[in-house]
Amino acid sequence: AQSVTQLDSHVSVSEGTPVLLRCNYSSSYSPSLFWYVQHPNKGLQLLLKYTSAATLVKGINGFEAEFKKSETSFHLTKPSAHMSDAAEYFCVVRTGGSYIPTFGRGTSLIVHP
């Protein structure tokens, strides 16, 4: 079985400050991990993915994430938040046991001026 836990339902930051969105996964197989972003009433856009290559993954719009197997974590970071980053973020896992994308409950990022 595979699962994802996003540790915060809401994260609030000021524009220009760092962003940290936390994700822990559970899997019996080596996972592939993904972060998606969703703006209101829109579909999901891929930010970045980890697929067993480099553990530090860089994505679009200045986001990056680090895969830590010992901690079963895949936290998303950005050095400086922008107002346009305000959105819902989803951590997703796929494994060889299922292949079906399994989603966390999402983290709403709020950016204050």
Add this chain to the structure above:
Amino acid sequence: DGGITQSPKYLFRKEGQNVTLSCEQNLNHDAMYWYRQDPGQGLRLIYYSQIVNDFQKGDIAEGYSVSREKKESFPLTVTSAQKNPTAFYLCASSRQGALDTEAFFGQGTRLTVV
């Protein structure tokens, strides 16, 4: 351009009525998925299909039905048995058996019961 098209964008259903949500992809993907999104609950899997003429129930299949007669198409029917259908519905597709590739999503259909 390759992608996934969902229609309609907004849909209104009367009590006791069946409605069908369309999902079409031109990415040549074998696997397709339907998810339901409710506030604070993330995306929950309704049905998925890994190959034409085959599909499997997901976590919340009750009150829904699907078909997969063509590789490109995976329509979802919300039946009158679904007691709380108001939600945002997302269709996705991916390469089957390829863990290192992501799922691609449509823009969603918002269904409201009136």
